[in-house]
Amino acid sequence: MRGETRQPGTLVTTFKGFDPKSIRKNRKLIQQKYDEWLKAGKLKKGDTWSGNAIQPINSGSGNTNHIFGADSSTAATQTQANLDGRGCIMRLLTFYRSLPGGEKTSIDKMMTETAVRETYRIKGEAVLTVDDYTSGRTFDDAVCYSFYPIDLHDAHGVKPEKLKPGTFPTIPRGALIPKGAKNMMVAGRCLSSDRLANSAARVQASCMAMGQAAGVTATLAVTRNTTPSDVPLSEIHTALANHNAVVIGELKDV
Ligand SMILES: Cc1cc2nc3c(=O)[nH]c(=O)nc-3n(C[C@H](O)[C@H](O)[C@H](O)COP(=O)(O)OP(=O)(O)OC[C@H]3O[C@@H](n4cnc5c(N)ncnc54)[C@H](O)[C@@H]3O)c2cc1C
Structure with missing residues (x-):
């Protein structure tokens, strides 16, 4: 069994190199700019799942983006999910580097693949509802x-x-x-x-x-x-x- 709609995936990534003081000081401005970039298509919905501009640079886990349509059914669909994930990280990196105090932002850790939350379920002798x-x-x-x-x-x-x-x-x-x-x-x-x-x-x-x-x-x-x-x-x-x-x-x- 598989739902027509499936949960988004995530390319788990952490960032480093931004100046925390400067980010803290400019929080409101950063959010405003994030929203502008989103509107202009330079960032996409799901680049931070909360819509909070600094979630990815504050996160220790790096589990902060939503890659919609991520599908691990075949090598081709998984490759597409990986490309979409890396596109998201590139947009975020470009955004953070454009911020005062964010010029030196880089990727700290990035997983090799976009992780997929939802795939196929068996139809069993019983179904857990x-x-x-x-x-x-x-x-x-x-x-x-x-x-x-x-x-x-x-x-x-x-x-x-x-x-x-x-x-x-x-x-x-x-x-x-x-x-x-x-x-x-x-x-x-x-x-x-x-x-x-x-x-x-x-x-x-x-x-x-x-x-x-x-x-x-x-x-x-x-x-x-x-x-x-x-x-x-x-x-x-x-x-x-x-x-x-x-x-x-x-x-x-x-
Ligand atoms: C971004 C993200 C964050 C998550 N965060 C958490 C969390 O914080 N805490 C938590 O508990 N859970 C979390 N989960 C959920 C959890 O990690 C997974 O649902 C769980 O690990 C699934 O375990 P599984 O054994 O069913 O499948 P998997 O862990 O996917 O294991 C399946 C294995 O089968 C292997 N395999 C596939 N095909 C074949 C084949 N043909 N032959 C041989 N081997 C094969 C795969 O390589 C894989 O190793 C998260 C999931 C995602 C995507």
Whole structure:
């Protein structure tokens, strides 16, 4: 499954060399100029996802731009996303170098590729929905937890919606098994889920928990000469607990 609209990607980049005092002093002027450049097409929407002119030069993480249409489906589409990402960084660099105190701005670190937030999801035996996720539904065949808020990046930026305290979303085994597949499991952001649930479950700790659960299930299936769907859940949970994973039932209301 893949949405017609997908989240923008990001070319993670940090900058260095600007004079912080001068930037601080001219903050308002810099924003005004940024908005003018945006209007004139010298900068593009998404060059800073917040619209805040100094977000990229203040950011330690470098996760500040939105590359719309970023698509990792093929080498050609990924190359296009990389070109678009580098175009964004070049526009920003040109802008910062035009500022008083920004003349010596340069790239500190830039990732080799534009990172893509949203790609393909499998259609699984079960589909994790946003309601399942935000209500903290404990599936009968839950194999691990997720934890992150709904986190959909779009043309307006990103506004994560926090989960209510005590909400522990679970991932069902069925969302890791492609529909009709007997001896195959997936783990990570390709899990069977709707777009909004996926925007939350895609984060790294959740992907790792899914990977560990899928690995344990696959091993038990091979050992018992059965399919992943037929491995008793109690055995999966016990094996996960033996490897110090956070197991279903362990998290209680706070
Ligand atoms: C800009 C950005 C910022 C993010 N920030 C955060 C954050 O702060 N915290 C957080 O938790 N998450 C963050 N995420 C989300 C998170 O990083 C990803 O959703 C997550 O890493 C996905 O993990 P995965 O294992 O499903 O996929 P991936 O990490 O993409 O792993 C898939 C692997 O499969 C490999 N592969 C692909 N095709 C083949 C093939 N044919 N053969 C062999 N190997 C193949 C790829 O090279 C890759 O190594 C961010 C994502 C983006 C794009």
